[in-house]
Amino acid sequence: MTEPQAALDNLSTETRTFPPSEEFAAQANATAALYEEAAADREAFWAQQAERLSWDTRWDQVLDWSEAPFAKWFVGGKLNVAYNCVDRHVESGHGDQVAIHWEGEPGDSRAITYADLQREVSKAANALTELGVGAEDRVAIYMPMVPEAIFAMLACARVGAMHSVVFGGFSAEALRTRIEDSQAKLVITTDGQYRRGNPAALKPAVDEAVANAKSVEHVLVVKRTSTDVDWAEGRDLWWHDVVDRQSDQHTPEAFDSEHPLFILYTSGTTGKPKGILHTSGGYLTQVAYTHHNVFDLKPDTDVYWCTADIGWVTGHSYIVYGPLANRVTQVVYEGTPNTPHEGRHWEIVQKYGVSIYYTAPTLIRTFMKWGADIPAKYDLSSLRVLGSVGEPINPEAWIWYRETIGAGKTPVVDTWWQTETGAIMISPLPGATSAKPGSAQRPLPGIGAKVVDDQGNEVPHGGGGYLVLDQPWPGMLRGIWGDEERYRDTYWSRFSEQGYYFAGDGAKYDADGDIWLLGRVDDVMNVSGHRISTTEVESALVSHPTVAEAAVVGASDPTTGQGIVAFVILRGGVAEGSDGAEAIKALREHVAKEIGPIAKPRQIMVVPELPKTRSGKIMRRLLRDVAENRQVGDVTTLADSSVMDLISSGLKSGA
Ligand code: WTA
Numbered sequence: 001m002t003e004p005q006a007a008l009d010n011l012s013t014e015t016r017t018f019p020p021s022e023e024f025a026a027q028a029n030a031t032a033a034l035y036e037e038a039a040a041d042r043e044a045f046w047a048q049q050a051e052r053l054s055w056d057t058r059w060d061q062v063l064d065w066s067e068a069p070f071a072k073w074f075v076g077g078k079l080n081v082a083y084n085c086v087d088r089h090v091e092s093g094h095g096d097q098v099a100i101h102w103e104g105e106p107g108d109s110r111a112i113t114y115a116d117l118q119r120e121v122s123k124a125a126n127a128l129t130e131l132g133v134g135a136e137d138r139v140a141i142y143m144p145m146v147p148e149a150i151f152a153m154l155a156c157a158r159v160g161a162m163h164s165v166v167f168g169g170f171s172a173e174a175l176r177t178r179i180e181d182s183q184a185k186l187v188i189t190t191d192g193q194y195r196r197g198n199p200a201a202l203k204p205a206v207d208e209a210v211a212n213a214k215s216v217e218h219v220l221v222v223k224r225t226s227t228d229v230d231w232a233e234g235r236d237l238w239w240h241d242v243v244d245r246q247s248d249q250h251t252p253e254a255f256d257s258e259h260p261l262f263i264l265y266t267s268g269t270t271g272k273p274k275g276i277l278h279t280s281g282g283y284l285t286q287v288a289y290t291h292h293n294v295f296d297l298k299p300d301t302d303v304y305w306c307t308a309d310i311g312w313v314t315g316h317s318y319i320v321y322g323p324l325a326n327r328v329t330q331v332v333y334e335g336t337p338n339t340p341h342e343g344r345h346w347e348i349v350q351k352y353g354v355s356i357y358y359t360a361p362t363l364i365r366t367f368m369k370w371g372a373d374i375p376a377k378y379d380l381s382s383l384r385v386l387g388s389v390g391e392p393i394n395p396e397a398w399i400w401y402r403e404t405i406g407a408g409k410t411p412v413v414d415t416w417w418q419t420e421t422g423a424i425m426i427s428p429l430p431g432a433t434s435a436k437p438g439s440a441q442r443p444l445p446g447i448g449a450k451v452v453d454d455q456g457n458e459v460p461h462g463g464g465g466y467l468v469l470d471q472p473w474p475g476m477l478r479g480i481w482g483d484e485e486r487y488r489d490t491y492w493s494r495f496s497e498q499g500y501y502f503a504g505d506g507a508k509y510d511a512d513g514d515i516w517l518l519g520r521v522d523d524v525m526n527v528s529g530h531r532i533s534t535t536e537v538e539s540a541l542v543s544h545p546t547v548a549e550a551a552v553v554g555a556s557d558p559t560t561g562q563g564i565v566a567f568v569i570l571r572g573g574v575a576e577g578s579d580g581a582e583a584i585k586a587l588r589e590h591v592a593k594e595i596g597p598i599a600k601p602r603q604i605m606v607v608p609e610l611p612k613t614r615s616g617k618i619m620r621r622l623l624r625d626v627a628e629n630r631q632v633g634d635v636t637t638l639a640d641s642s643v644m645d646l647i648s649s650g651l652k653s654g655a
Pocket residue numbers: 266312313314388389390391392393414415416417418419420440503504505517518519520526529530531
């Protein structure tokens with residue numbers, strides 16, 4: 001584990017604060033009173049938040065923590081998650097309200113009302129039933145950002161099946177391991193997807209992934225790009241053949257509050273991704289509560305846009321479940337931010353009058369690079385709340401975001417949370433918090449978070465250490481799919497005495513007790529807000545026949561937060577007369593094939609040796625020094641202290 005003290009070297013000296021305007025505060029959903037309410041009686045507070053939902057059967061106990069760390073929230077309660085996100089809004093007279101303004105990459109668009117959504121989700125649910133998919137079956141969803149992806153997720157929720165959404169940028173191999181681990185019965189995909197203006201086939205990756213998957217009975221394919229695809233008769237089915245002919249009436253069944261809702265795979269410190277398990281009542285309560293208060297959502301007037309992909313947890317919680325439970329009108333955009341031009345996001349903000357915009361620091365820094373003159377060409381006056389998620393936002397980017405996109409007046413909410421937490425945990429409240437650029441500040445009302453030292457003692461103001469969550473919360477993960485031990489080990493063993501959840505992030509308190517996140521303290525990298533483990537990339541590298549050994553580190557990167565830098569020892573070394581460029585190119589392609597293009601190393605360095613301790617552990621700290629062009633640190637614990645000289649002198653690197 002990296003000492004958080006190292007990360008503390010980057011301590012921000014930022015002191016500016018931005019209190020909410022009086023005007024904003026006066027109309028805000030959440031005031032400072034919310035903290036007091038939650039502090040007075042935490043469980044009563046969460047029970048009150050659960051009233052946001054429509055329950056078929058009320059719960060008889062708010063929290064059962066008797067089998068910690070396995071929580072049960074709203075015990076005995078029953079509800080249907082899809083009904084809560086769709087039908088009840090139609091029943092309350094909002095069937096004609098647009099739920100989704102969908103914008104395709106090539107410029108096609110669809111406006112989907114809540115009544116449309118109810119019909120589409122009902123048809124898809126009927127199709128799932130016809131295909132034999134029922135409660136607790138797993139459905140893998142491997143799709144671009146098309147409306148059918150959202151229909152599919154809600155249809156699963158409606159029939160009690162669990163979805164496992166796999167990011168469309170992941171490789172066939174990554175999809176295969178996730179299908180295998182979850183034993184998915186059905187895979188839903190598209191023929192192809194638009195990527196930077198061009199259609200690219202997607203189904204071939206599914207064909208490869210399911211070739212030997214015994215669990216998979218059918219592959220349901222949405223036609224998006226009309227790309228030619230291979231067809232396995234009997235197994236493959238077109239969405240338009242199977243779903244379109246279904247009845248658009250479907251009666252939702254109420255499931256237990258703890259009924260599993262989805263699995264979402266995320267990187268951990270080992271090579272094998274973890275299937276994070278989330279359930280129904282508590283999860284939906286917290287995503288709805290946080291979405292309402294952190295973004296100050298006014299369902300009758302706001303137009304909300306979260307730019308995440310549904311392949312990540314942000315897409316699950318803040319495109320699908322939280323916003324739809326709150327009867328949002330939202331924009332869903334299929335494509336990349338620079339297709340066909342670098343003003344695409346601002347053009348969309350202007351077109352739909354987007355008022356709440358939620359994105360990642362890496363994109364904000366990219367916009368900064370493209371220049372302020374691009375957003376200046378558009379009318380962004382509809383924006384009133386800006387959000388950030390995925391990695392620490394540097395004060396410079398925060399200020400740029402507020403000044404350039406938010407006209408110097410919109411609150412910016414820096415939201416800290418994880419796939420595991422299910423929903424936002426630490427964030428300012430836009431109408432109540434005096435915001436500090438670069439700090440996520442306080443745990444939300446009802447949430448407990450602390451910064452502790454190695455022994456689990458809370459550090460004083462001004463001190464740094466590890467971020468822990470000291471109270472169970474409704475949206476918390478209920479385990480790792482199929483691996484109870486790994487769940488206990490990963491999150492609960494580090495501070496088992498205190499019973500704290502170990503988040504894996506370093507953090508500090510400033511003099512006011514506000515929390516500043518400092519990045520991961522484990523072997524997880526954060527590249528453009530995507531979690532990728534060093535071991536995952538190392539395993540991919542050593543699976544290539546030319547590689548004898550590999551070590552991977554995350555080096556700081558001005559745009560992506562971290563960039564992946566790999567050190568490899570090649571079998572038989574580099575061929576005489578070659579600079580290794582060919583070998584390096586092949587390795588980058590290999591990693592893309594094993595995991596996905598997002599995991600391609602920014603740089604691969606061919607080295608003769610790797611720095612190891614006497615017990616054989618690779619000292620990544622030293623490699624990080626090399627990757628970040630720093631003076632190499634203390635080498636005294638190396639088994640052979642001359643190794644670093646050997647590495648530094650003989651570097652053959654390639655980008
Ligand atoms: C990082 C994304 C600082 C953190 C929702 C966490 C952040 C990991 C922030 C989870 C933030 C996320 N400030 N760091 N506002 N938000 N992180 O599971 O390291 O993809 O542990 O969930 O992203 O990433 P995940």
